Amino acid sequence: MATIPPLAERMRPENLDDYVGQKHLVGNDAILRLAIENGNLPSLILWGPPGVGKTTLAFIIARQLERPFFSLSAINSGVKDIREVIEKACRLKDDNQNLPILFIDEIHRFSKSQQDSLLGAVERGLVTLIGATTENPSFEVISALLSRSQVYILQNLSEDDLLELLNKVLKEDLYLKKKKVAIKEHEALLRLSGGDARKLLNVLELVINAVNKPDVIITNELVLKHVQQNMAIYDKTGEQHYDIISAFIKSIRGSDPNAAVYWLARMIAGGEDPSFIARRLLILASEDIGNANPNALLLANSCFQAVNVIGFPESRIILSQTVTYLASSPKSNASYEAIGKAQELVARTGDQSVPLHLRNAPTKLMKNIGYGKEYEYSHSHENNFSAQEYMPEKLSGTLLYNPGKNASEEKLRERLKMLWKGKYKY
Template sequence: VTLIGATTENPSFEVISALLSRCQIYILQNLTEEELISLLQKAIKTDAVFSTKKIEIAEYEALIRLSGGDARKLLNIFELLVNALDSDEINITNKTVLDNVQQNMALYDKAGEQHYDIISAFIKSIRGSDPNAAVYWLARMIAGGEDASFIARRLLILASEDIGNANPNALLLANTCFQSVNVIGWPESRIILSQTVVYLATSAKSNASYEAIGKAQQLVAQTGDLPVPLHLRNAPTKLMKNIGYGAAYQYAHAFEGNFADQEYLPENISGTKFYQPGQNSAEAKAQEHLKKLWKGKYGY
């Protein structure tokens, strides 16, 4: 028995892995412009409804673009258009299509592959400092009816992960953007999102903080619950004070330059560096400051 299945969705998302591993997957690509035009011409001649009307297509561009290379979508759009015009003689231009097709036909499935592909391209464009590409992908998401809050949340994450302390204002603007779009809504939110996207795309970049927490979490997983140094422990009771909790702690503000050269890490991992400042002017200053404070301890 040979079972053949077809889906318009990405099988990675829609088919369980146990079944997917036993299948041979064939990916059908979008139809070409020539194939779509041929399909339309055939439909006009053979369809029970279309063939009774005198239909002339003067311009194909809008129909082809809205179809996204999908034959089924193209025929659905064409049927909507013919029904909307409701005449025995129909002349179709790009303007006719755009004026009469009310439903948003953008190729953007918020639960499928296009959703993830476009948001991926969007984030990577901002990370890559290309405001033009970033705004384009933003427009694609808007055209597809994406939730403004979802876009703003991704910008919040990016502002910290990919810009960080190279420009701390990025996170402030992204947070303001998130709050604003939840108050304003569409269509005005597109302006706020665009401003934020352009700012983030043109900002200096650093993933140093992102890398630092990743390294620290990895070490925690490897070393477990290392004891807190005695001088850093909290001493809320007399007993704790008597056994030395917090006894040797040096209050940084009591020293010159508000810095006390003492150990803050568990003994077993003393001198481990998690944070390596990024290559940007803001973090270059931070590196010089850390080098001055810690000398050669962390290799700054």
């Protein structure tokens, strides 16, 4: 078996009918399938977890449209490689041949300058870009490139999808048919796969090779016996990635610095991107601590900048300092809840008029009709405060920010109560 391609590669589908999963995109009459069949394909960003078929889908698209397929990995490719592909595309255009599809795996790892180098070719239609990413493209792909692409979200394969794939493998793979493999129990296979087709096939192949007999009966016990001895516990792009970051965030939110730094160490040992960890800390500092300790956001922001300058192994110390500080800080989600309530209020009440005294008056006409006329400049009043109305008339007195029950925000609450004298029910 060692001299033949891996099972996952042998079972890579070559057309949409053999493609497993993502029915919302490539099932009958689904949006992406129609675009492919009509030949009207824009540049795409395929966003989803590992092992759900992003690379395979890109290959199938190129094959079905009968277009040249150029593939780059953002891990080991640079601007020079991009320029070489663009030069090849120019030659194809000059020869009146079909223009290529350029597939870039892990496009989120490309720097801004690398992504910028793609823009001209995409704008001119020299290449149709298909980028694959496991990270939110809103944060990782430059806006200019994102605006020229259609984002499609791929989902973890369902249990039915995974079972379909297993049945397909046993029926169609020539090597497994020779071994007479039967699956008596599948729960362990599915659980270890985490919705990742590639991992599922890798686990299956690992177990079959470990048994090394002509007849193999797959049971949960057999799978766990062999796989736990041979697979890494942490997969920084798979299910463990999401489970461990969840435990990490919840430990900090729960004010347990011991558990938090343990999960940090697990991520470091697994090779997690320090920028990813620091970005999550930055969000948490505002969402879960907020005004209970405003210094938390400052420290988290400094941490984010520092780890992007320093990198591992030294940045583990900076991450540890920030994690233990955030976990030990008082907690408040009052700011998080306030913006949620405000957005719900806007959605429910629509575009309320801005009170006249708060409006800007850059022209004489606007001044004449009362824009800004009765506005009171807060700094001209005692305590730098004027009790004028700042909300739209119909929403007067609506409480959105309710300070949390912690020492820092209790001071804010008392100040607001003193200033507004009962207008808001603090």
